[in-house]
Amino acid sequence: VRQAYAHSLVENPLQGEILRRVLHGGASTSRARLTQSLGVSKSKVAFEVRRLVAAGLLAEDGFADSEGGRRSSLLHVPHSAGFVGVFDLGATSTDVAVTTLSSDIVAHRSEPSDIAAGPRAILERAVELLDELLLEIGAHREQLVAVGVGVPGPVEQPTGRLVAPPIMPGWDDFGVRAVLEEEFHAPVAVDNDVNIMALGEHARGVGQGVENLLFVKIGTGIGGGIVIGGEIYRGAQGCAGDIGHLVADVHGPICACGNIGCLEALAAAPAIVRAAEHLAREGSSQFLAERLIAAGGLEARDVGDAASRGDYEALTIIRDAGRLIGQTLASVVSVLNPSLIVIGGGVSQIGNALLAEIRTSVYKRSLPLATRNLPIVLSQLEPRAGVIGASVIGVKSVLGVPTS
Numbered sequence: 001v002r003q004a005y006a007h008s009l010v011e012n013p014l015q016g017e018i019l020r021r022v023l024h025g026g027a028s029t030s031r032a033r034l035t036q037s038l039g040v041s042k043s044k045v046a047f048e049v050r051r052l053v054a055a056g057l058l059a060e061d062g063f064a065d066s067e068g069g070r071r072s073s074l075l076h077v078p079h080s081a082g083f084v085g086v087f088d089l090g091a092t093s094t095d096v097a098v099t100t101l102s103s104d105i106v107a108h109r110s111e112p113s114d115i116a117a118g119p120r121a122i123l124e125r126a127v128e129l130l131d132e133l134l135l136e137i138g139a140h141r142e143q144l145v146a147v148g149v150g151v152p153g154p155v156e157q158p159t160g161r162l163v164a165p166p167i168m169p170g171w172d173d174f175g176v177r178a179v180l181e182e183e184f185h186a187p188v189a190v191d192n193d194v195n196i197m198a199l200g201e202h203a204r205g206v207g208q209g210v211e212n213l214l215f216v217k218i219g220t221g222i223g224g225g226i227v228i229g230g231e232i233y234r235g236a237q238g239c240a241g242d243i244g245h246l247v248a249d250v251h252g253p254i255c256a257c258g259n260i261g262c263l264e265a266l267a268a269a270p271a272i273v274r275a276a277e278h279l280a281r282e283g284s285s286q287f288l289a290e291r292l293i294a295a296g297g298l299e300a301r302d303v304g305d306a307a308s309r310g311d312y313e314a315l316t317i318i319r320d321a322g323r324l325i326g327q328t329l330a331s332v333v334s335v336l337n338p339s340l341i342v343i344g345g346g347v348s349q350i351g352n353a354l355l356a357e358i359r360t361s362v363y364k365r366s367l368p369l370a371t372r373n374l375p376i377v378l379s380q381l382e383p384r385a386g387v388i389g390a391s392v393i394g395v396k397s398v399l400g401v402p403t404s
């Protein structure tokens with residue numbers, strides 16, 4: 001297990017807290033505001049800020065509006081403080097990016113891939129892409145202060161190893177973190193794709209300032225990321241939030257996990273596509289039938305296109321999926337009582353009907369107190385939630401606070 005501060009950018013928790021607040025506070029963080037919000041003495045803040053400026057991690061530019069006393073200089077984290085290398089490995093695509101420490105994307109590339117090709121092939125290509133991006137922006141590997149990685153499978157936290165990932169053959173027990181740390185000589189943080197998206201929304205998206213939220217990813221699978229008190233809640237073995245395998249219909253189909261009637265088997269992209277292809281073949285949707293013939297297969301977004309053209313049968317598929325997801329989320333709401341639910345993932349983009357149906361079902365089935373003030377909204381960062389989230393966990397890992 002890594003020492004909490006061994007690879008950190010900062011020397012003590014106060015420096016970490018100062019950097020976090022400057023990174024989150026945008027362009028308006030001044031010394032005065034830091035002193036106010038941290039509740040420590042002015043001189044302590046001034047001392048640590050000076051050290052961070054000397055280390056190149058903070059820079060001062062301009063002054064905040066005077067609030068009576070002396071003017072207080074504005075702080076920011078300069079680009080020269082370093083970059084974060086980002087790998088967001090999906091089931092069918094690889095996203096690679098370079099971001100600032102504020103998780104602003106400087107360069108980004110996405111290409112189709114097959115996670116089943118195995119860790120060596122996937123990571124070799126991803127590293128190649130990152131080197132290309134660094135070259136493009138005139139930077140080099142030594143400027144990477146951290147690397148953040150998202151993978152579509154369960155990750156053992158202290159070690160950064162994959163544990164029996166169902167859709168990642170050949171990756172079981174593979175030490176993603178160790179391999180990439182050796183490659184880049186920088187700290188590497190690895191987590192599953194849904195957790196990073198949840199943290200991304202919390203730090204940079206629609207969940208900013210919301211301490212308890214549930215992120216739901218609807219794509220090839222369905223997963224949940226739980227943020228409690230600003231941190232990811234992982235549970236005893238790290239698989240908390242796996243809502244795709246809650247039972248949605250005891251008479252439903254067999255799921256990839258071997259159980260019957262899981263939400264994922266009924267409402268994720270493959271189920272939506274299967275229902276759409278059935279419609280197309282039996283002739284109940286002319287639009288989908290034409291798409292099927294033209295493309296040889298359908299995707300979830302075709303169902304959204306059909307629905308937006310007034311295809312009632314396609315709309316029904318989307319509503320059915322939304323209702324099942326909403327009914328399942330209602331149970332989760334009863335357990336967690338979050339103050340925000342964020343819906344993301346590829347399928348979340350197929351049209352307003354999905355979100356509307358999810359909302360209706362959650363509000364209908366949850367206790368009124370739990371939903372009295374519970375917004376259910378689409379991800380603000382999509383389709384970059386994973387990239388930004390992976391950057392956020394990379395940065396977290398070098399600001400000195402163990403991710404518990």
Ligand SMILES: [Zn+2]
Pocket residue numbers: 244245255256257258259262264265
């Ligand atoms: Zn299942």
